[in-house]
Each structure stands twice: as C-alpha cells, then as structure tokens.
Amino acid sequence: MPERTSPARPPNILLITSDQHRGDAFGFEGKPVHTPHLDQLAREGTRFSACITPNVVCQPSRASMLTGLLPLTHGVHDNGIDLDEDTAGRGFAARLGRAGWRTAFIGKAHFSTYHTHQPTTRCENVQGSAGYLDDWRGPYMGFEQVELMLIGHNYWLPERRPRGMHYERWYHQDGLGDLKDALYREHGGPNGGAAQTHQSCLPVAWHNSTWVGDRTIELLREHARDPARPFCAWVSFPDPHHPFDAPLPWSRLHDPAAVPLPRHRERDFHRRPWWHRAAVESEPATPGEMGRVRREYSRMDPQGDEALRHLIANYYGMISLIDHNVGRILSVLDELQLARDTLVVFTSDHGEWLGDHGLMLKGPMFYEGLLRVGLVVRGPGVGAGRVVADPVSTLDLAATFTDYAGLPPVDWHSHSLRPLLEGRAGSARDFARSEWKLGPARCGVALDLRAVRTARAKLTLERGTRTGELYLLGEDPEEMHNRWDDAACRGVREELVDMIHARPRDELAVLPQPIGAA
Template sequence: MKPKNLIFICTDQMRFDALSATGNKVVRTENIDRIASEGITLRRHHTPNQICSPSRASMATGLYPRHHGLWRNGVTLDPDLPNLWTLLSQAGYETHAVGKLHYQPLLASSSLNMPESIAFWDRPDAQRWSGPYYGFREVELVMGEANESVKAGHYAAWLKAHHPEAVRLYEPEASANGRAADLTEVWKSAVPQELHYTSWIAGRAVDFIREASANAPFCLYVSFPDPHHPFAPPAPYSDLFDPAEMPRPNARAGELDRMPSYLQIGDDPTKDAYIGDGQAVREQGFLLRTDSISERTMATAIAHTFGMIKMIDDCVGRILDALEQAGKSGDTYILFTSDHGELLGDHGLLRKGPPPYRQLLQVPLLVRGPKIPRGAVTDELTSHIDLFATFASLLVGEKPASDGMDLTPLLTGLPGFSRDYLFAEYHPRKDAELYNQTIVSKDWRFTRYPNRGEWGELFDLASDPFEHRNLFYDDGHDTPVRDLDDVLSRHMPPRPEIPNEVLGAY
C-alpha cells in the first residue's frame, strides 16, 4: 500500500469558534471549511495547556507538559524525546516545517546556540542553517508575531534581503491610523499583504508541495503565527470587517467577582506584550481585563482578529489548491488546529493567561484524508496529546508510548473510542499561587489551585456552556467538586515544580 502524506496546519491563539465551520457568524472560512466538509470536525478538542510552547510540545510528543518538560514558555524541549516528526523521518518521510515552531526560547542566550532564539540569528552563518531540527529535515522559521517577526528567522532574513523597505512597515508608527491609545496592540499594518509572513508561509508551503519527491511520502508542518496578538493585519484584511458590526464579547456583569481574586488585576493594555531588558517579570499570556478598553477599540481588535483569520483561510486555500494540482489530495491527510485559544473580550478578558476558560482550552480540530467520512462530526472528548499516537498509527502503523489515545477509530467511523475526562495543567511564570490543574468531563469543568486551596472553579457545561457562573463557592456542589477532585488526584497529582531550566522569559 502506498504511504500517505500529512499536512499538519497549526495556527496560534485561534479559539474553537473562530471558523464558520465551528460557529463564526461573521467570517466565512470557506477554504478551511473544505477540510471539515470533506472530513471530520472534532467539536470538543482541547489543549492540555493554554500557553504556546507547552501546547506545541504536547502535539509533537503526545505527552503532558509535566512529562515532556516544556512546562512554560522560556524552556526548551528535549530533542531526544520521541515525537511525530522524528518518527516519520525515521520511517522515510520527507519532513519539512515552515512557520512558527516554538520548541526553544526566543530569548535564550547566544551561548546556547539555539536556532529558535533571536541571539542565534546574529551569527554570520545563521542564514545558511535550515536543520535538521526536532525530526524535520528542513525548516523555514518565522519567529514572533507582527513587528517582532522581523528580528530573526528565515522569513526575517528573506524580507531584509529582498524587500528591506518593508521591514519598517511592520512597526505601528508606519500605520496611517496609528495605534489605539487604550490598547496599543491594535493597529493596521502597513506591510503589503503579499510580503506579510502569513503569505510567505503559504508560498513556501506551496513550493514544497510542488517540489516534493514522487518517490517518498512527505510530512509538511505549516504553522501560522496569527491570529495571535498584536491585532495588526495588513490591508485589505485590516478593513474587511466593520468594527461597528462586530459581535459583542460574551461577558456577564459581575462574573469575575465569583472567580479567584487574581482576576481582579490584569496586565496594562498600554504596554506592549513582551518583557524587555530590565523590565519586571509579568505573568504568561499578558492577560488583560477589558474595563479600561473602549467598546470601539475592543470591536476593532475583534475585527482585526477576524481579518487575520480570513487571511489564513485564503492561504490555506492556496495550499489545498496546490495539493490538488499536484495530484496528491487523495493520498494526503490534512489536519487543521491551533495551539490554544483567545479570550477576545469574553468574561471581560483579553489575550490568554492562567484561568483555563473554554475559550483558551478548546480549539478547532479538523481532519481530512483516506477512509475519513465526509462531513462527519463528533462530540467525543479529544486532546492534543492524542495526535502523536493517532498519526503514528495512521501513517506508519506504530503505537508509540504517550499520554494520549489513538483517535483512528473515531476519525474513520469505527467503534472503540471513548473517553470520560480530559486534563490540563498551567505552570505560572511569576506567581506560584497561580499554578492550577483542570479536569473536563462531558458535563463539568473543575479547576483547583493546589497552592491556594481556597481558590477553585466549577462550571456546569450543560446549563452554562460558556462558563459564566462559577459554582465552586456555592452550597450544594460539594459532590461534583469532591468526585472530580478525586479523579484529578488519581491521574494527575499536583506537581508544581518541573525540573527543566528556564532559559528566558519566553
């Protein structure tokens, strides 16, 4: 039997309902929706961690962060750990990645010689490096989002070499409209869309598909840094959606009063979401409360997010068309997902951070390929930790050891898959008391804070699917709290300290 190919498409900070196939009533993601209509939509898919690097490492290794060691941004993933890319490369696959990987810290010291660190790209020979890397025989890196993307990586080197005049156009000062005063991460990028990194990633992916050997199967990992903040798409995507017509965030008056008290304080929306030299440490995700952000600015952030989603959709269309033109559609699995979600004003919060709300943990997962029924939908609980086992099974018939489950029966319409619980765990950058552990069942989401026993979160997902009323402090819910806490303790006892050195803020 001829080996099958894999195109693994990952975005950054895209929540479950970002696509028209999964509930977006504003953006028509007709290209990504093709994967859903020709394959399966997994409607209750989750990440085990709402921060970039830990989640991405879980997708690759099939392990919880406590087991793969990349427990927060700023830590590196052990390249000797088994992962999907290495397994496929060893099985004869041509493995290639383009875009954001984030297995190493951006701010690691130059002495560590890490290709995903900004310091690495100060080396005179850096531009000649392209791998191998974590099982990929060749990589083409985009590092950072918006104006951060021009500091290092293959894309930055390409832009500086071929379009140096465009580098400054990434800065908010180049925008004709400037940036919003009450949320400085909102502006219209002046970069021409054809030079933007989202377009560059799609172009490099298309080139790889066209040039891929006919004699070997391939695995192509395509990773878009957007729709991660800053909220700064280029034209025409910055103008596709009228802020005045955007849906209002899904928030309820007083709902944060029922949550752990740390949510009474958020990051400063007038600060950039990074930690510069000499700045005080800030918590992961740079979580914001939206109290001081005007409705107009918040609506613009939503409109710009939708613009970024549409730009990604157009680029996915280019990739799907190239695959079809190459005559490889029938032999290729295509997966679309995101590392984690975005609050986007829901609960009166923006960006991401410690609270494991549904908007952060639940992400899209669409899969198309051989033997997958067209237009299938499932509400079974699935996780990023399942992807290694699943595609090792589908592509090379192996069953690697992992924390996850093989989703092959679920994807192909066969019996044999069932799961009662999912788990998630957040390790903080700054405050140890924010360490939290989560269990999700079909009916409940329960979160505990082992270093602050008086904090907790309990949501009845049947009556409150968007998690507005925390029942943890209410009388009458002792039984679900006790039962879920017991299951969590059996499967994931508290482990606030992970022995892997922090090499940078992120």
C-alpha cells in the same frame, strides 16, 4: 534500524496550525468570521467541537503536540523553557523520520525560547540565530527539513543579518527592509483606540502568512517531483496572535460595527477563585526587558466596546488571511492529485479570551475561549461533514499521526483519534486534560493548575491551595456560575477531581525554570 510500517502505503500528513486562535472563530462555528476554505475543509472532513489544548500558552502546547506528553512530563511547563532535544527525538516527527518519511516544518516553531537577554545557541533564539548559515535547513527537533521564522509577531520587526531565520533573511534579501518596516508601521485606518491593534500597510506579498503559504506550496511541488517517500509536514502560521495587525485589505474585511461582542465583558472576580484577581492585579516578578514585555504586551484591558470591536475585526482579518493561504495550499493538493492521499489537520496551539469576562490575550484562567481550539481533519477514511463532541486534546495528534503511519504505539499520554475519525464503535472519550505550573515571574503568584474537561463540565484545580472552579457547560456555556462549593454538584466535582488524580505519575522530579524567572 528504521521502524516498520504497515504493508499498505500510509497517507501523507499535513498539519496546519495557527497561533492564539479561538475554537469558535470560524464560519462553521456560526461566528461572522470569513473562513470559506476552513469551512470547506470541515464539510469534507470531521471536526471536533470539544478539543482543548494541553496548556494555554505557546511553548508547552506545541511541545505536547510534538512529543505526545503532558507539559509536566516533557518539562516545558511555561514559555521560556527550551524543549529537551532528546525528548523531541522521541516525538512523532522523529519517529516518522526513522520510518522513512520525509519530515518538514515551516513557519513558527516555538520549541525554544527567543529571549534576547539570555542568549542560547538554538536557531530560534534571536542571538543564537546569528550562528546559522543561509543554507542551513535542519535537522531540528526531529524534523529533517525546516524553514523557520523568529517569533513571528511584530512586537519587533523582522531581525536583520546576521540574526534571523529563513523568513527574516528572505524579507531583507531584496534590500527593501526599511521600506517594508515603514509600511508595516503606517496605519491604514482607525483602530478605535484599541491597544496593540492597527491596520498595517505592509503589502500582503511580504506578510509572513503569505510566506508560510508560499513555502508550503513549494514543499508540495517538491514532493510531487519525487514522491518516493510519504511526507509529514507541520505548517505553522504565527497569527492571529497579538499584536492585532492585519494588513490591508484583510483588516477591513470585517466591519467593526457588525462584530458581535462577548455578552459578559466585566471582570467579575467576586464569582471566581482567588487566583483570577491575583493573576491580573499582582506585579510579574520578572526583571528587565522580559518584565517590561509582560507588563506592556501581556496585560491588556479591552478599553471599552468600540476599541474591542476594532480589535476583534482585526483579529478576524488575521484569521481570514490564514484561511486564504490554507485555500491556496488545498488547491495545490488538488492540482498535484495529492488530496486523496493526504491527511490534512487544522488546529491551533491555544485560544484567546478576546474580551470574555473583561479579559484579553491569555493567562491562568481556563475559560473556553482560551482552552478550546478548533480541530478539523480531512483525509482517507475520515467521515465527511461529521462533528465529534467527545472531549479530546491536540496532545492526541502525535499518536494519531503514528497510528496512520502504521507504527506501533508507545508510552505517551497521547491517544490516537483515528477510531473517532473512522466512527468506530467503542471509541468514545470521557475527558481531556490541561495543566500549567507557573511561578511568580509570569503573573506575580505561583500556581499549579490542573484541569479536566468532559462533554458537559469543566473543572480547574489549584493544587497548592486545593481551591478550584467548576462549570457545568451544558447549562452554563458562558461560565458564569462557579459550582465548586455547590453541595448539589459535589458528586460531579469529586468525579472530575478523580480524573485529575488519575494522571500518570511521570512528572519530572525537578522542573526547569523559565528564562526570566526570578
């Protein structure tokens, strides 16, 4: 039986996400990254300045956004673990679908693993994708209609038939795949010696960010032709995740010489708890191809200031290309007169260190550049030009969407952001959680990390060894002074540890192991 909605027609919901996008990498955050359309979205809506991710790598954070559950409850506690389909069937997309909404997903999903050395029958698995016909459009993970891409990051170029999903088959359908691949590999300018960084000569028309924008615009036009049902669409750009390969001319939009570098670019392990050094210097206990990928693609050194400037300039270029496509989408919402009836949300799955403390990419060190993400919301009843400093999480999106849909709340870890968006009294938040339980396959050591972030402090606890780190963000925003052992901060530490222990006791008794785990 369809779930009941409120009598008034709820707004459409358009969730737009990027991948590995720092919370400060926006023009409205004061950084020199060209994001005029996202800046406009922030002016017309409300942004959250202290939004964190429930996990700092892709699959767990995305599964939490969908299900409204923390990673150790839905089970996807690291990359390489397929989200259980029954659990996904209780997520926001499935609930809205049962209530009569048209639900769609476009772009990089990453609810299932793509690894090639352990094939599955899932559509996102490289080998499993060969079992899906060209006309397959879902359902998948609670979404009625999907148009997907495999991986979305050009470690490897788009798969050829019979493998691939909708983007890869579109990319190759004109028979120009060899030309496109050659153009992608061609470097359009210097990279300063930066690893995994180049100015791609692939024309923007064939880039996956453009494809995501194109398919979203077509979805909006289809809805305008048949608006009987409200829609809920998750639109997922795979950038600015590494490799940092913005296409021309976007790769030249930001001058490397003018790119600001992090103030603290040294690996100061003597200041940090034991797992910082261990995670960087221990050998991942992963065999075969996955071990090679983790060594060669997931362990980068900034390689000096010149290289880092070129890398950041390309990273910003990838973000600007996403912003360009967000602008195209917002323009079509206006053209079709859908803007006033659509809740638009922009966020990311997690951030990126980008040279902070001498680190690149992501891992088990929850610095703000990695943990904090942007969150901007515009729509009916949402205040314009407001900044909410309460600590919240992208975990909260599931409850937010079902709240706007008029559906009754369920027993999730997610809590609706709607009261904060509407400025209701008594809706303040005290803290948000993040967690990551990882084995030695990823970084050579097993860790059980739990974190809480308040408006002015952040604590991470490694439960196995009862060690941790505490930063007073109000006075130490660059996280230079670990106050864990500071007697003067004992009260703050105990208060935040109590917040960690207040987590609902609904973790899975037996956690699934990631593909590639030893």
